[in-house]
Amino acid sequence: MMADAISWVLVLAVAAYACAGGTDYGAGFWDLLAGGAERGERPRWLIDHAMAPVWEANNVWLIFVFIIMWTGFPTMFQAVFGAMWLPLALAAIGLVLRGAGFALRKPTRSLAGRRIYGAVFAVSSLLTPFFFGVVIGGIASGRVAPGTTASSDAWANPTSIVAGLLTVAATAYLGAVFLTADARRFGADDLVRYFRFRALCSLAAIVVLAVIGIPVTHHDAEYVWHGLTHGAGLALVILAALAAALTALLLARREYRWCRYTSVAGVALTVAAWGLAQRPYLLPTSLTVAQAAGAAHTLRWLAIVTVIAVVLVGPALVLLYRLDTLGDLEPLTDSDTRGAQAPGDNP
Amino acid sequence: MHSTTLLLANTPPQTLPARELMAFTLGSHILLVPFGVALPFITLLMHYRGLRKGDVVALKLARRWSAVMAVQFAIGIVTGTILSFEFGLLWPRMMGRWGDVFGLGFGVEAWAFFLEAVLIAIYLYGWRRLRPWTHFWLGTPLPLAALLGAFGIIAANSWMNTPQGFTLDAQGNPVDVTVRQAIFTPIFGPQYWHFAVAMFLTAGYVVAGVYAVGWLRGRRDRYHRLGFTVPFTVAAILTPVQFFLGDNLARQVFHKQPVKFAAAEIVWNTDTHVPEYLFGRLNEDGTISGGIKIPQLDSILAGFKPSTQVTGLTSVAADDRPTATQATIVHWAFDIMATIGSLLILLALWYAWCWWRRRDLPRSRWFFRCAAVAGAASLLTVECGWITTEVGRQPWIVYFNMRVSDAVTATRVSSLWTMFGIVVAVYVLIFGAFLAVLLKMRTRWRIADESPAGQAGALGPEAGTPYGPREGTMATTGAAPDPGTPQSPGGAS
Ligand code: HDD
Ligand code: HEM
Ligand code: HEM
Numbered sequence: 001m002m003a004d005a006i007s008w009v010l011v012l013a014v015a016a017y018a019c020a021g022g023t024d025y026g027a028g029f030w031d032l033l034a035g036g037a038e039r040g041e042r043p044r045w046l047i048d049h050a051m052a053p054v055w056e057a058n059n060v061w062l063i064f065v066f067i068i069m070w071t072g073f074p075t076m077f078q079a080v081f082g083a084m085w086l087p088l089a090l091a092a093i094g095l096v097l098r099g100a101g102f103a104l105r106k107p108t109r110s111l112a113g114r115r116i117y118g119a120v121f122a123v124s125s126l127l128t129p130f131f132f133g134v135v136i137g138g139i140a141s142g143r144v145a146p147g148t149t150a151s152s153d154a155w156a157n158p159t160s161i162v163a164g165l166l167t168v169a170a171t172a173y174l175g176a177v178f179l180t181a182d183a184r185r186f187g188a189d190d191l192v193r194y195f196r197f198r199a200l201c202s203l204a205a206i207v208v209l210a211v212i213g214i215p216v217t218h219h220d221a222e223y224v225w226h227g228l229t230h231g232a233g234l235a236l237v238i239l240a241a242l243a244a245a246l247t248a249l250l251l252a253r254r255e256y257r258w259c260r261y262t263s264v265a266g267v268a269l270t271v272a273a274w275g276l277a278q279r280p281y282l283l284p285t286s287l288t289v290a291q292a293a294g295a296a297h298t299l300r301w302l303a304i305v306t307v308i309a310v311v312l313v314g315p316a317l318v319l320l321y322r323l324d325t326l327g328d329l330e331p332l333t334d335s336d337t338r339g340a341q342a343p344g345d346n347p
Numbered sequence: 348m349h350s351t352t353l354l355l356a357n358t359p360p361q362t363l364p365a366r367e368l369m370a371f372t373l374g375s376h377i378l379l380v381p382f383g384v385a386l387p388f389i390t391l392l393m394h395y396r397g398l399r400k401g402d403v404v405a406l407k408l409a410r411r412w413s414a415v416m417a418v419q420f421a422i423g424i425v426t427g428t429i430l431s432f433e434f435g436l437l438w439p440r441m442m443g444r445w446g447d448v449f450g451l452g453f454g455v456e457a458w459a460f461f462l463e464a465v466l467i468a469i470y471l472y473g474w475r476r477l478r479p480w481t482h483f484w485l486g487t488p489l490p491l492a493a494l495l496g497a498f499g500i501i502a503a504n505s506w507m508n509t510p511q512g513f514t515l516d517a518q519g520n521p522v523d524v525t526v527r528q529a530i531f532t533p534i535f536g537p538q539y540w541h542f543a544v545a546m547f548l549t550a551g552y553v554v555a556g557v558y559a560v561g562w563l564r565g566r567r568d569r570y571h572r573l574g575f576t577v578p579f580t581v582a583a584i585l586t587p588v589q590f591f592l593g594d595n596l597a598r599q600v601f602h603k604q605p606v607k608f609a610a611a612e613i614v615w616n617t618d619t620h621v622p623e624y625l626f627g628r629l630n631e632d633g634t635i636s637g638g639i640k641i642p643q644l645d646s647i648l649a650g651f652k653p654s655t656q657v658t659g660l661t662s663v664a665a666d667d668r669p670t671a672t673q674a675t676i677v678h679w680a681f682d683i684m685a686t687i688g689s690l691l692i693l694l695a696l697w698y699a700w701c702w703w704r705r706r707d708l709p710r711s712r713w714f715f716r717c718a719a720v721a722g723a724a725s726l727l728t729v730e731c732g733w734i735t736t737e738v739g740r741q742p743w744i745v746y747f748n749m750r751v752s753d754a755v756t757a758t759r760v761s762s763l764w765t766m767f768g769i770v771v772a773v774y775v776l777i778f779g780a781f782l783a784v785l786l787k788m789r790t791r792w793r794i795a796d797e798s799p800a801g802q803a804g805a806l807g808p809e810a811g812t813p814y815g816p817r818e819g820t821m822a823t824t825g826a827a828p829d830p831g832t833p834q835s836p837g838g839a840s
Contacts, residue, residue: 052472063428066431067457071454078443081439082439096777099421099424295523305454
């Protein structure tokens with residue numbers, strides 16, 4: 001009972017990371033494709049401004065996912081990290097590079113330096129979500145079981161590849177939708193058009209990948225495939241598709257106020273559908289929620305921790321996003337800290 | 348020695364790279380943690396002063412520290428996130444077996460990280476547009492959030508040192524978990540306070556050290572005086588406190604982790620009237636080479652009288668305790684920590700004396716030389732403290748409940764070494780770039796402060812409104828600094 005509730009908390013935390021963190025990865029994806037220093041200057045400027053105040057908070061969802069895993073379902077945590085060692089190690093390194101590249105690019109004034117940090121940030125923004133997707137694909141296709149040791153089959157398989165690519169496409173989609181809305185907020189009409197186009201393209205990419213993925217994963221990830229195409233799982237998938245279609249419609253009609261919410265709903269519903277399709281397994285088809293659950297007393301406390309987290313962190317996050325959307329958050333500039341130009345700086 | 352070879356034979360080859368990686372990443376992360384925990388507090392102090400007294404210089408310092416914090420916080424986050432991965436990548440069996448016993452502390456940490464990330468974003472990005480006092484008050488919960496985060500981490504670590512809150516069933520698996528006991532373990536309180544104070548003290552000395560260097564180079568303006576005084580005062584007040592907390596912690600370790608204490612003091616056989624060795628090396632046969640021997644002192648320190656019995660390393664089997672080499676490492680780390688702690692007290696007393704007599708900073712250049720190295724020394728001390736804690740626990744990952752070698756991942760050794768190599772390379776680049784960025788910022792600020800226009804600027808039209816007006820519309824300019832910034836006439840540094 002309690003274990004089921006905690007498993008849903010886990011799904012929700014994954015969904016939150018997919019949406020919040022995903023948006024940031026997507027921003028990095030578009031940074032990568034923004035072109036040379038001159039052509040890419042304006043999109044990059046927008047990406048910088050949109051991401052800077054929120055990416056650190058968004059990253060904490062991942063930590064929260066890990067904490068729920070190792071406190072609530074220790075054996076599952078052990079199994080996932082055992083079998084998926086390499087993609088997770090690569091994701092970890094990617095995360096470090098992405099954050100550091102992003103943070104160091106901002107205060108760097110020389111063009112060469114900005115290029116290097118920017119490239120590191122952008123490339124790792126592409127690779128990290130891919131590896132997370134790969135892990136999810138491996139879990140969904142039943143390749144992770146307690147006692148599995150790391151092998152390349154666990155993650156170099158059709159389902160993992162499809163899931164990895166889908167994850168990247170989904171982040172690109174979220175990133176572009178959010179950047180469209182941000183561009184409008186900052187009153188940059190050229191960028192609104194720029195990112196609107198990209199949002200629609202990435203949505204198309206998702207559709208293509210899904211169409212390819214359906215036959216490819218049918219026998220590879222049978223249990224989850226069945227769950228996603230029947231009953232409640234199917235209902236959520238349909239809802240997710242509707243949310244995506246609505247987003248496309250809003251974008252096409254240039255109504256930007258709600259498109260963020262519908263895009264997030266689409267991604268979150270997809271994650272929820274996956275969670276539903278896996279029931280009652282945490283690791284299909286070897287470990288159920290009940291088998292993996294940690295000590296009952298701990299789970300009760302984990303529930304309390306979660307409730308407090310919602311009460312404590314919820315308002316803070318709302319305040320942050322609110323101030324951010326109101327445009328009250330701006331980085332300090334050189335004139336604020338009274339800095340001068342140093343030799344070698346590019347303006 | 349025989350026992351060592353036996354020990355090595357039972358140890359999976361993954362243990363060495365896994366340990367090295369853990370030690371390296373933790374040792375790097377911990378260098379940023381003092382600033383994550385305490386720099387907001389010090390900045391807020393300065394900020395308060397600036398707002399309260401309308402002090403432009405103080406506000407300038409607070410804003411510059413915020414600019415530093417923005418970068419440092421991000422590096423702290425990425426190096427911290429990798430640690431969470433490592434629990435799974437390196438020690439999956441520890442988490443699989445004990446995750447539900449001690450993992451909850453990290454849950455508290457998660458709240459704290461959320462709050463911290465949110466509040467720091469509001470603080471760092473709120474300078475330009477929020478109302479001054481609103482901005483300040485939104486920043487004030489930051490130190491509390493940082494202390495909360497440290498609570499979670501230290502709870503987990505002190506549980507590894509003095510595990511409790513469970514019973515073992517017939518297969519040796521933990522059952523009957525009681526969370527409260529697992530969080531508030533015996534060593535938790537002393538370890539937490541000692542740690543928290545260490546963070547504030549270290550951040551204070553490091554920040555003050557930057558301005559001490561400027562002072563030594565002849566920049567004796569109000570800016571440097573203020574930048575030195577506020578953080579140094581915080582650190583100097585905490586130094587004697589830390590000494591007492593450390594002394595207390597050492598005694599708690601004596602009671603609750605006697606074998607670790609024996610390693611820290613290189614005590615071979617359980618005995619009374621145990622002498623204290625300052626440095627020196629423990630040999631495999633239990634003899635001690637080098638070092639300064641002070642008769643009776645160890646017993647006195649542990650129990651206030653020479654007849655106190657101190658547990659020795661040989662009280663447990665050879666493969667249940669640190670090796671002689673590990674004990675020597677622990678001993679040196681401990682002694683360096685205690686030595687630096689004592690020297691810092693002298694420095695704090697010097698400062699207090701001058702302040703008490705003359706209400707002024709000491710005049711001696713030697714004072715500022717010492718103050719300039721105090722920051723680096725504190726960072727070294729923090730590393731030594733952790734080496735004492737962690738190496739002193741060997742060979743246990745969970746003290747007397749699970750060996751490091753039983754917790755380690757089964758992944759191929761070559762993968763681990765490769766990852767270690769990559770991580771070291773990445774960290775060297777990141778930390779190097781981080782320092783380069785900081786130095787560059789400093790150069791820019793110095794050029795602005797030294798140029799006549801910069802000084803005029805400080806008194807210019809903006810001076811009355813420390814929360815300067817918004818410049819340039821964002822949609823049309825890139826990240827460009829304002830064009831009126833003066834170009835320096837001379838060289839950079
Ligand atoms: C600037 C920092 C600083 C200073 C001046 C000191 N320490 Fe310390 N010490 C730490 C920073 C630190 C630390 C890095 O924060 C540690 C590592 C683990 C911990 O919780 O705190 C620590 C750990 C630590 C431990 C190991 C605890 C354990 O294994 O559970 C002992 C016994 C002491 N300290 C004792 C002292 C003594 C007797 C000092 C006398 C001056 C002292 N420390 C000064
Ligand atoms: C941040 C400061 C810390 C530093 C610098 C540090 C340092 C080290 C070092 C040097 C080792 C290797 C010991 C050896 O193999 O001889 C180690 C091991 C380890 N530490 Fe820490 N540690 C820190 C804090 C923590 C905390 C807070 C935790 C847990 C919550 C932790 C968990 C571990 C684990 C799991 C190992 C591996 C097992 C072992 O060798 O005991 N460390 N650490
Ligand atoms: C020695 C005790 C430690 C303390 C007090 C500490 C404290 C902090 C602080 C204050 C931050 C905020 C970023 C910054 O540095 O400015 C941070 C980041 C982080 N630390 Fe540590 N840390 C410690 C060791 C560890 C360990 C052992 C782990 C492994 C679980 C860890 C995991 C993290 C994570 C995941 C982050 C990023 C949080 C985020 O995304 O916002 N830390 N830590």
